[in-house]
Amino acid sequence: MPDCAIIQGVTIVKRTAYPELATGDQVPQQHIRKATGADRQRISEIRFAVRENRPSNPALIERLVDWLFANSTVWVWEEDGVIQGFSAADPRDESICALFVHPCYERRGIGRALLPLACDVLKDSGYTTAVLSTEAGTRAERFYRTDGWTEVGCKEDGQIIFQKNVWGSTRCSSPSCS
Numbered sequence: 001m002p003d004c005a006i007i008q009g010v011t012i013v014k015r016t017a018y019p020e021l022a023t024g025d026q027v028p029q030q031h032i033r034k035a036t037g038a039d040r041q042r043i044s045e046i047r048f049a050v051r052e053n054r055p056s057n058p059a060l061i062e063r064l065v066d067w068l069f070a071n072s073t074v075w076v077w078e079e080d081g082v083i084q085g086f087s088a089a090d091p092r093d094e095s096i097c098a099l100f101v102h103p104c105y106e107r108r109g110i111g112r113a114l115l116p117l118a119c120d121v122l123k124d125s126g127y128t129t130a131v132l133s134t135e136a137g138t139r140a141e142r143f144y145r146t147d148g149w150t151e152v153g154c155k156e157d158g159q160i161i162f163q164k165n166v167w168g169s170t171r172c173s174s175p176s177c178s
Contacts, residue, residue, distance in 0.1 A: 029079070029080055030077065030078065030079045030080075031077075031078055032075055032076065032077055032078070032113060032114065032117065033075070033076060033078065034073060034074065034075060034076075035069070035074035035075065035076045035083075035086065037069070039074075039076055039083055039086075040065055040066075040069065042082070042083040043065050043068070043074065043076070043083065043086050044061050044062055044065045045102075046083065046084070046085065046086060046100050046101070046102045047061050047064065047065065047098075047100055048061050049102055049103055050100050050101075050102075050103065051103055052135060052138040052139060052140055053134055053135050053138060053140055068088045068097065068098060071090055071092065071097075072088035072089055072090055072091070072097060072098070072121070073088065073089065073091075073118075073121045074086055074087070074088045074098070075087045075088070075114050075117040075118060077101070077105075077110045077113065077114055079105070084101060084102045084104075084105040084110060085099075085100060085101035085102065085105060085110040085111060085114055086098060086099075086100060086114065087099045087100075087111075087114035087115055087117060087118040088118055088121075089118040089119065089121040089122050089130065091121055091122060091124075091125035091127075093131075094122050094125075094127040094129060094130055094131055095122075095130070095131050095132060096115070096118050096119070096122075096130050096131070096132040097132075098118075099111055099114060099115055099118065099132075099140075101114075106139075111143065112147070115147070118130075119164070119166040120166075122166055123166045123167060127166065128165060128166065128167045129163050129164060129165055129166060129167075130163070130164050130166045131152070131161060131162065131163045132144070132149070132161075132162050133155055133159040133160060133161045133162070134159060134160060134162070135158070135159055135160075136158060136159070136160050141160060144162050145162075147164075148164055149162035149163065149164045150162060150163055150164065
């Protein structure tokens with residue numbers, strides 16, 4: 001039996017998906033959507049809050065977020081009206097340029113739900129593969145390896161370069177995608 005159902009456009013999550021909730025608590029409502037300009041501040045907050053793959057210069061986060069909006073399609077995971085994760089791809093160079101989840105919402109499948117949407121942006125732009133990079137020895141590295149990404153190189157700064165075929169992948173099938 002699925003943990004989610006969509007009723008009149010709203011995702012309802014079964015209580016078993018959130019065992020930490022006490023009886024009678026509100027079950028979080030979640031969905032994925034394209035980001036809008038109004039989401040910039042929260043996306044910046046999430047990018048700054050992550051524990052790994054932190055930007056070397058936090059003062060550049062606003063410029064990074066502006067770049068994402070100018071060059072990418074940004075997807076956001078919204079839970080109870082608050083963005084808790086986002087992904088973006090750069091259709092100019094077949095790269096996944098962002099996949100970040102607020103630390104309080106890690107390990108709930110948010111990144112796994114957002115990543116295929118960023119890959120779809122590249123697929124729709126005619127690419128057959130996607131590339132990304134991440135710091136070695138991080139949870140992100142383990143996540144990408146588990147998700148079928150192949151290490152293809154290393155950047156000068158030591159980040160691992162991964163690649164994955166996106167042509168055979170399917171669009172997000174999560175009930176949270178809208």
